[in-house]
Amino acid sequence: MEHGIANLLGALSLAVVDRIEQGAREVVGRGGETPAALIVIGYGQGMTNDKLRRILGLSHSGTVRLVDRLVSDRLVERRAGKDGREVALHLTASGAASRNELLASRISAVTSLLDVLSAAERKQLARLIRELLARQDTSEMDRFTICRMCDDRVCTNCPLPTSKGQHGH
Amino acid sequence: MEHGIANLLGALSLAVVDRIEQGAREVVGRGGETPAALIVIGYGQGMTNDKLRRILGLSHSGTVRLVDRLVSDRLVERRAGKDGREVALHLTASGAASRNELLASRISAVTSLLDVLSAAERKQLARLIRELLARQDTSEMDRFTICRMCDDRVCTNCPLPTSKGQHGH
DNA sequence: GGTAAATATGTGCGTAGCGCACATATCTGG
DNA sequence: CCAGATATGTGCGCTACGCACATATTTACC
Known part of the structure; x- marks a missing residue:
């Protein structure tokens, strides 16, 4: 395998994530996995503390404290x-609004890097990334983790394979 | 602009960076910008604390403390x-060894995601990423920041434009 | 139906990584 | 020679996180 491509993708990914994280911090005033948590909770299938923990890849206590922060910021409510x-x-109204800002900021950050490509090039790139993701060997939890910042208003058909992975129970 | 591509690149980048960071933490036992600092110092043009600060995007004091950690780990020396x-x-011998491990771990992490693509697809992807990076409007410091984890043994001709950007002095 | 294990959450405590404000040392330009 | 610029170090606090432990509920097994 030629390693130049791995280095290029590594550098690009770093640039992309840097810009996403910077925007996210400006929107919610928090860093780490807190922005991702807000997005994940917003997917809204009755997210629990423990599911959130596995998706974010944090410790149990770290997740509890993360939710504490979101609650004290009035973005999330703990219900029975x-x-x-x-x-x-559950997201509060303000939490849902922040989540939308967060998603918009993320798309905007990535778009600003992408818009130097022509429409044809972007289409080609999209096809390749889609293939790359589709062929990964990912468990169900891996998929949620990779997609923890994804914009569900935009990502209509996720390329990640849905077959494998033991359901968590 | 179609937003699906931005979402896909965002998700892929997150997966790539997750894997790089996980490997880096295993190698040096530190997180945050510490692994990047080790790589940047290893580029070896008499790196100073202040240059490092700008490349990593940290505060001044944060950079001093970061170097303190590297020194206490016997990976870096402060010389006049x-x-x-x-x-x-300057890297110590042990620092240089850790840096090599770090770079290898990074390339390996990205490669493990890439190797589901055919050689032809990887070539196509490399061309697109190279174009994407080449057309960015980046200052000199931006380039060092984007390349702060790059493997100088692998990245022979960096696509990032070298024209713009005021030299820092 | 009762008890052990599994599951889910919360807490005390410590640490890593970082920023702000301030202090200090050296260099540069008039 | 002295004011500003440059470069580094420090006191202090805060955010984000993990480990070990405590507690509540549910499930499984007999």
Whole structure:
């Protein structure tokens, strides 16, 4: 394998993530996995603390404290889950608004890097990235992790394979 | 502009950076900008604390403390710079070894994502990324920042434009 | 139906990584 | 020779996080 391509993709990815993180910090005033948490909670299938923990790849206590921050910022509410142990995380109105800003900021950051390419080049790039992602060997949790910042208003058909991966239960 | 491509590149970049950071933490036992600092210092044109600060995008004090950590880990030495104010940062033998491990780990992490593509597809992707980077409007400092994790043993001709950007002095 | 294990959450405590404001040393330009 | 610019170091606090432990609920097994 030629290593030049790996170095190029590494450099590009760093630039992309730098810009996304900078925008996210400006929007929510927090760093680390906090912006991703806001997005994940907003996907809205009754997210629990523990599911969130696995998606973000944090420790249990780290996740509890992260949610504490979101609650103290009035972006998230803890409600009772069906299972008496679980906590159901819900966005407040303000949390949903911040989440939308966050998603828009992310798309805008990446777009500003992409718009030097022609429409044809972007299409070609999209096809290649789609193939690359589609062929990865990812568990279900891996997919949620990779997609933890994804814009569900934009990503209609996620290329990540849906077959593998043991369901978490 | 079609936003699907921006979302795809954002997701891929997150996956790439996640894997790079995880490997880096395993190699040097440190997170944040510490691994990048080790790589940047290793480029070896008499790196100073202040240049490092600008490349990493950290505050001044944050950079001093970062170097403190590298020194206490015996990876970096502070020597006298030509200008009596400056500190010249140099890798120790152990620092140079860690840096090589770091670079290898990074290339390996990205390669493991890339190797689902055919050689032809990888070539196409390399061409597109190269174009994308070449057309960015980056200052000299931006380029060092984007390339702060780059493998100088692999990246022979960096696509980033070298014309613009005021030299820092 | 009762108890052990599994599951889910919260807490005390410490650490890593970082920024702000301030202090200090050296260099440069008039 | 002295004011500003440049470069580094420090006191202090804060955010984000992990480990170990405590607690509540549910499930499984007998």
